[in-house]
Amino acid sequence: YKMTQPLLSIDNLSIAFSKQDETRTVVTDLSLQIQPGETLALVGESGSGKSVSALSILRLLPSPPVSYPQGDILFPGSSLLHADEHTLRGIRGNKIAMIFQEPMVSLNPLHSLEKxxxxxxxxxxxxxxxxxxxxxxxxxxRTGIRNAAKRR
Incomplete structure (x- = not known):
């Protein structure tokens, strides 16, 4: 049995927000690993840091005010927190995609899915x-939309 490298690894990540002279840590010491082919559900109370943690994977939060006082996010084995913008553009949407919570923002009902x-x-x-x-x-x-060619 060969142990594979995690597809995504979050190691002791802390996430903070700054406002004027005050910095508030909102996520402390988050660690998780996702293996190839594995599915992970991130659950918790409202305000527990699920969204900021998920958005941090692709560095979609503005910096400042967000900062990462400790930890790292590795995909596969390379730091996303320290990646340059060119590298992130190649990963976002190509290798890692995000489906946002608000479906009306994600898909526009005035345009076809195909478009x-x-x-x-x-x-x-x-x-x-x-x-x-x-x-x-x-x-x-594959997502279960039958007769996709006719629906366009």
């Missing part, structure tokens, strides 16, 4: 419409 998914593939993978269509239909079928 919205194409924008992501075009932006992150440079795919043209014809090449992307097959992948889009495959994704929709």
């Amino acid at each position: 919205q998914l194409y924008e992501v593939l075009s932006l992150h993978r440079g795919m043209r419409k014809e090449a992307a269509r097959g992948e889009i239909l495959d994704c929709l079928e």
